[in-house]
Amino acid sequence: MVRLRCVLSLASMVLTVVVVMLVLLMAGVFMAACGTEEAVQEPSVEGVGEMETVDLDDLLISVPETEPLAPVPSALGTLEPGHAWPELLVWPRFEPEVWPRSPDEAAMAFAQHIARGDRVAQPRPAIQSGITATAELPRLAEDGTSFGVATTIHLQQVQLVDGSLAWVVMMALSDDIVVDFPAVGALLAGGTFVLGEGRGFEGTILFQLEDQLGQLGFAFAQGGALGENLPFKTHLLFAQRPASGLWATLIGSTQSAVDGSLLALTMLPMRLVDGS
Numbered sequence: 001m002v003r004l005r006c007v008l009s010l011a012s013m014v015l016t017v018v019v020v021m022l023v024l025l026m027a028g029v030f031m032a033a034c035g036t037e038e039a040v041q042e043p044s045v046e047g048v049g050e051m052e053t054v055d056l057d058d059l060l061i062s063v064p065e066t067e068p069l070a071p072v073p074s075a076l077g078t079l080e081p082g083h084a085w086p087e088l089l090v091w092p093r094f095e096p097e098v099w100p101r102s103p104d105e106a107a108m109a110f111a112q113h114i115a116r117g118d119r120v121a122q123p124r125p126a127i128q129s130g131i132t133a134t135a136e137l138p139r140l141a142e143d144g145t146s147f148g149v150a151t152t153i154h155l156q157q158v159q160l161v162d163g164s165l166a167w168v169v170m171m172a173l174s175d176d177i178v179v180d181f182p183a184v185g186a187l188l189a190g191g192t193f194v195l196g197e198g199r200g201f202e203g204t205i206l207f208q209l210e211d212q213l214g215q216l217g218f219a220f221a222q223g224g225a226l227g228e229n230l231p232f233k234t235h236l237l238f239a240q241r242p243a244s245g246l247w248a249t250l251i252g253s254t255q256s257a258v259d260g261s262l263l264a265l266t267m268l269p270m271r272l273v274d275g276s
Contacts, residue, residue: 103133200254
Protein backbone atom coordinates (compact mmCIF):
# COMPACT_ATOMS: atom_id res chain seq x y z
CA MET A 1 0.00 0.00 0.00
CA VAL A 2 2.81 2.39 0.92
CA ARG A 3 4.63 1.48 -2.28
CA LEU A 4 1.52 2.29 -4.36
CA ARG A 5 1.19 5.71 -2.75
CA CYS A 6 4.82 6.52 -3.54
CA VAL A 7 4.33 5.57 -7.17
CA LEU A 8 1.20 7.74 -7.45
CA SER A 9 2.97 10.68 -5.82
CA LEU A 10 5.91 10.39 -8.21
CA ALA A 11 3.58 10.18 -11.21
CA SER A 12 1.76 13.30 -10.04
CA MET A 13 5.03 15.23 -9.79
CA VAL A 14 6.12 14.15 -13.27
CA LEU A 15 2.75 15.17 -14.73
CA THR A 16 3.01 18.58 -13.07
CA VAL A 17 6.48 19.15 -14.54
CA VAL A 18 5.28 18.16 -18.03
CA VAL A 19 2.31 20.53 -17.83
CA VAL A 20 4.56 23.42 -16.74
CA MET A 21 6.98 22.76 -19.62
CA LEU A 22 4.12 22.67 -22.14
CA VAL A 23 2.79 25.99 -20.86
CA LEU A 24 6.24 27.62 -21.13
CA LEU A 25 6.75 26.22 -24.63
CA MET A 26 3.39 27.54 -25.86
CA ALA A 27 4.13 30.94 -24.39
CA GLY A 28 7.46 31.09 -26.23
CA VAL A 29 5.86 30.16 -29.55
CA PHE A 30 3.21 32.84 -29.10
CA MET A 31 5.78 35.57 -28.35
CA ALA A 32 7.91 34.56 -31.34
CA ALA A 33 4.89 34.71 -33.62
CA CYS A 34 4.04 38.21 -32.38
CA GLY A 35 7.61 39.37 -33.00
CA THR A 36 7.59 38.03 -36.56
CA GLU A 37 4.33 39.78 -37.31
CA GLU A 38 5.77 43.07 -36.10
CA ALA A 39 8.90 42.56 -38.23
CA VAL A 40 6.98 42.04 -41.47
CA GLN A 41 4.33 44.62 -40.73
CA GLU A 42 3.58 46.65 -43.85
CA PRO A 43 4.09 50.40 -43.75
CA SER A 44 1.13 52.53 -42.98
CA VAL A 45 -0.97 54.05 -45.74
CA GLU A 46 0.28 57.45 -44.66
CA GLY A 47 3.90 56.35 -45.14
CA VAL A 48 3.20 54.95 -48.59
CA GLY A 49 1.55 58.15 -49.66
CA GLU A 50 4.58 60.17 -48.59
CA MET A 51 6.96 57.90 -50.52
CA GLU A 52 4.95 58.00 -53.74
CA THR A 53 4.40 61.77 -53.81
CA VAL A 54 7.13 63.42 -55.98
CA ASP A 55 7.37 67.10 -56.88
CA LEU A 56 8.49 67.01 -60.52
CA ASP A 57 9.52 70.66 -60.38
CA ASP A 58 12.17 69.76 -57.80
CA LEU A 59 13.39 66.70 -59.68
CA LEU A 60 16.85 67.20 -61.19
CA ILE A 61 18.00 64.92 -64.00
CA SER A 62 21.73 64.70 -64.54
CA VAL A 63 22.75 64.01 -68.15
CA PRO A 64 26.38 62.95 -68.56
CA GLU A 65 28.34 65.01 -71.07
CA THR A 66 29.90 63.21 -73.99
CA GLU A 67 33.61 63.51 -74.25
CA PRO A 68 34.56 65.25 -77.45
CA LEU A 69 37.26 63.72 -79.62
CA ALA A 70 40.63 65.31 -79.04
CA PRO A 71 42.21 66.59 -82.29
CA VAL A 72 45.58 65.05 -81.48
CA PRO A 73 47.13 62.19 -83.49
CA SER A 74 49.55 59.83 -81.84
CA ALA A 75 53.06 61.19 -81.54
CA LEU A 76 54.29 57.91 -83.00
CA GLY A 77 51.66 57.79 -85.73
CA THR A 78 52.71 58.00 -89.37
CA LEU A 79 51.18 59.98 -92.22
CA GLU A 80 50.82 58.09 -95.48
CA PRO A 81 51.57 60.16 -98.62
CA GLY A 82 49.34 60.35 -101.67
CA HIS A 83 45.88 60.48 -100.11
CA ALA A 84 43.79 62.30 -97.54
CA TRP A 85 44.69 61.28 -94.02
CA PRO A 86 42.15 60.16 -91.45
CA GLU A 87 43.77 62.06 -88.58
CA LEU A 88 41.81 64.96 -87.13
CA LEU A 89 43.85 67.86 -88.47
CA VAL A 90 43.14 70.83 -90.71
CA TRP A 91 46.43 71.12 -92.65
CA PRO A 92 47.88 69.54 -94.71
CA ARG A 93 45.38 67.09 -96.10
CA PHE A 94 47.66 65.94 -98.89
CA GLU A 95 51.39 65.59 -99.07
CA PRO A 96 52.93 69.05 -99.56
CA GLU A 97 55.84 69.71 -101.89
CA VAL A 98 58.04 70.41 -98.88
CA TRP A 99 57.23 69.22 -95.38
CA PRO A 100 57.65 71.89 -92.71
CA ARG A 101 60.33 70.77 -90.26
CA SER A 102 59.64 73.43 -87.64
CA PRO A 103 56.45 74.91 -86.15
CA ASP A 104 57.35 78.33 -87.61
CA GLU A 105 57.57 76.87 -91.13
CA ALA A 106 54.25 75.07 -90.67
CA ALA A 107 52.53 78.21 -89.34
CA MET A 108 53.73 80.27 -92.32
CA ALA A 109 52.67 77.61 -94.84
CA PHE A 110 49.26 77.40 -93.16
CA ALA A 111 48.85 81.19 -93.27
CA GLN A 112 49.55 81.18 -97.01
CA HIS A 113 47.11 78.28 -97.43
CA ILE A 114 44.21 80.11 -95.80
CA ALA A 115 45.04 83.39 -97.58
CA ARG A 116 44.50 81.75 -101.00
CA GLY A 117 46.44 84.41 -102.83
CA ASP A 118 45.34 87.35 -100.70
CA ARG A 119 47.60 89.32 -98.43
CA VAL A 120 48.34 87.70 -95.11
CA ALA A 121 50.41 88.69 -92.11
CA GLN A 122 53.44 86.71 -91.02
CA PRO A 123 52.77 84.54 -87.94
CA ARG A 124 54.57 85.48 -84.77
CA PRO A 125 57.32 83.10 -83.55
CA ALA A 126 55.85 79.79 -82.36
CA ILE A 127 55.92 78.79 -78.71
CA GLN A 128 56.89 75.12 -78.54
CA SER A 129 56.27 72.65 -75.73
CA GLY A 130 57.50 69.15 -76.58
CA ILE A 131 55.66 67.86 -79.64
CA THR A 132 53.07 70.67 -79.60
CA ALA A 133 53.30 74.38 -80.36
CA THR A 134 51.14 77.48 -80.84
CA ALA A 135 51.69 80.47 -83.11
CA GLU A 136 49.66 83.68 -83.31
CA LEU A 137 48.59 84.95 -86.72
CA PRO A 138 48.12 88.74 -86.46
CA ARG A 139 45.69 90.87 -88.42
CA LEU A 140 46.98 92.86 -91.33
CA ALA A 141 46.27 96.58 -91.61
CA GLU A 142 45.68 98.33 -94.93
CA ASP A 143 49.19 99.79 -94.82
CA GLY A 144 50.72 96.33 -94.37
CA THR A 145 51.45 96.56 -90.66
CA SER A 146 50.31 93.75 -88.37
CA PHE A 147 48.22 94.17 -85.24
CA GLY A 148 46.12 92.15 -82.81
CA VAL A 149 45.46 88.43 -83.25
CA ALA A 150 43.33 86.96 -86.03
CA THR A 151 43.79 83.36 -84.85
CA THR A 152 46.02 81.11 -82.78
CA ILE A 153 47.44 78.21 -84.77
CA HIS A 154 47.75 74.92 -82.86
CA LEU A 155 50.47 72.62 -84.22
CA GLN A 156 51.84 69.18 -83.51
CA GLN A 157 54.86 67.17 -84.56
CA VAL A 158 54.21 63.86 -86.34
CA GLN A 159 56.34 61.11 -87.83
CA LEU A 160 56.27 60.46 -91.57
CA VAL A 161 56.47 57.04 -93.20
CA ASP A 162 60.18 57.50 -93.86
CA GLY A 163 60.78 58.06 -90.15
CA SER A 164 61.42 61.80 -90.42
CA LEU A 165 59.52 64.35 -88.34
CA ALA A 166 57.28 67.14 -89.61
CA TRP A 167 54.76 69.63 -88.24
CA VAL A 168 51.03 69.79 -88.99
CA VAL A 169 48.20 72.13 -87.97
CA MET A 170 45.59 70.55 -85.73
CA MET A 171 43.21 73.53 -85.57
CA ALA A 172 43.06 77.32 -85.44
CA LEU A 173 41.14 79.17 -82.72
CA SER A 174 40.02 82.78 -82.35
CA ASP A 175 38.59 84.46 -79.26
CA ASP A 176 36.29 86.37 -81.63
CA ILE A 177 34.68 83.16 -82.98
CA VAL A 178 34.12 80.56 -80.26
CA VAL A 179 32.30 77.43 -81.48
CA ASP A 180 30.55 75.40 -78.77
CA PHE A 181 28.76 73.04 -81.19
CA PRO A 182 29.59 70.90 -83.10
CA ALA A 183 32.48 69.52 -81.08
CA VAL A 184 35.86 68.81 -82.60
CA GLY A 185 35.68 65.54 -84.54
CA ALA A 186 31.87 65.46 -84.60
CA LEU A 187 30.31 63.15 -87.20
CA LEU A 188 28.30 65.23 -89.69
CA ALA A 189 25.87 64.26 -92.45
CA GLY A 190 23.92 66.70 -94.61
CA GLY A 191 23.90 69.59 -92.17
CA THR A 192 24.63 70.80 -88.68
CA PHE A 193 23.72 73.58 -86.31
CA VAL A 194 26.62 75.84 -85.40
CA LEU A 195 26.36 77.44 -81.96
CA GLY A 196 28.70 79.62 -79.96
CA GLU A 197 29.53 83.26 -79.42
CA GLY A 198 31.52 85.77 -81.40
CA ARG A 199 31.67 89.11 -83.16
CA GLY A 200 32.39 90.58 -86.57
CA PHE A 201 31.76 93.56 -88.81
CA GLU A 202 28.10 94.40 -88.18
CA GLY A 203 28.00 91.11 -86.28
CA THR A 204 28.37 88.95 -89.41
CA ILE A 205 30.32 85.67 -89.20
CA LEU A 206 30.72 83.36 -92.20
CA PHE A 207 30.78 79.60 -91.59
CA GLN A 208 31.87 77.13 -94.27
CA LEU A 209 32.32 73.38 -94.40
CA GLU A 210 35.04 72.21 -96.79
CA ASP A 211 36.46 68.93 -98.03
CA GLN A 212 39.66 68.51 -100.04
CA LEU A 213 37.93 69.73 -103.22
CA GLY A 214 36.54 72.92 -101.75
CA GLN A 215 33.35 74.21 -100.21
CA LEU A 216 30.49 71.84 -99.37
CA GLY A 217 28.19 74.45 -97.87
CA PHE A 218 28.07 77.77 -96.02
CA ALA A 219 25.89 79.82 -93.69
CA PHE A 220 26.00 83.24 -92.04
CA ALA A 221 25.62 83.76 -88.31
CA GLN A 222 24.82 86.95 -86.44
CA GLY A 223 27.04 87.62 -83.45
CA GLY A 224 28.13 90.78 -81.71
CA ALA A 225 29.82 93.92 -82.97
CA LEU A 226 31.88 96.80 -81.62
CA GLY A 227 34.20 94.48 -79.70
CA GLU A 228 31.47 92.50 -77.89
CA ASN A 229 30.94 88.75 -78.26
CA LEU A 230 27.30 87.71 -78.44
CA PRO A 231 25.70 84.25 -78.81
CA PHE A 232 25.04 83.03 -82.35
CA LYS A 233 23.20 80.10 -83.90
CA THR A 234 22.96 79.11 -87.55
CA HIS A 235 22.04 76.03 -89.59
CA LEU A 236 24.71 74.98 -92.09
CA LEU A 237 23.43 72.65 -94.81
CA PHE A 238 25.89 70.93 -97.12
CA ALA A 239 25.82 68.56 -100.09
CA GLN A 240 28.37 65.82 -99.54
CA ARG A 241 30.04 64.25 -102.57
CA PRO A 242 31.70 60.83 -102.93
CA ALA A 243 35.13 62.47 -103.15
CA SER A 244 34.66 64.07 -99.74
CA GLY A 245 36.02 61.03 -97.97
CA LEU A 246 35.59 60.85 -94.22
CA TRP A 247 36.76 64.26 -93.13
CA ALA A 248 35.92 67.95 -93.41
CA THR A 249 36.93 71.29 -91.94
CA LEU A 250 34.52 73.73 -90.27
CA ILE A 251 35.70 77.30 -90.90
CA GLY A 252 34.39 80.42 -89.20
CA SER A 253 35.77 83.78 -90.33
CA THR A 254 35.23 87.53 -90.40
CA GLN A 255 36.80 90.03 -92.81
CA SER A 256 37.61 93.71 -92.70
CA ALA A 257 35.04 95.98 -94.33
CA VAL A 258 37.88 98.21 -95.54
CA ASP A 259 40.11 95.83 -97.49
CA GLY A 260 38.64 92.36 -96.94
CA SER A 261 41.62 91.20 -94.89
CA LEU A 262 41.17 88.47 -92.31
CA LEU A 263 40.08 89.69 -88.88
CA ALA A 264 39.26 86.40 -87.16
CA LEU A 265 39.48 82.71 -88.05
CA THR A 266 38.46 79.47 -86.36
CA MET A 267 39.09 76.13 -88.10
CA LEU A 268 38.05 72.81 -86.57
CA PRO A 269 38.44 69.26 -87.94
CA MET A 270 35.22 67.30 -88.41
CA ARG A 271 34.28 63.83 -89.63
CA LEU A 272 31.80 62.98 -92.38
CA VAL A 273 29.45 60.05 -92.77
CA ASP A 274 30.71 58.01 -95.73
CA GLY A 275 29.18 59.66 -98.78
CA SER A 276 30.40 57.15 -101.35
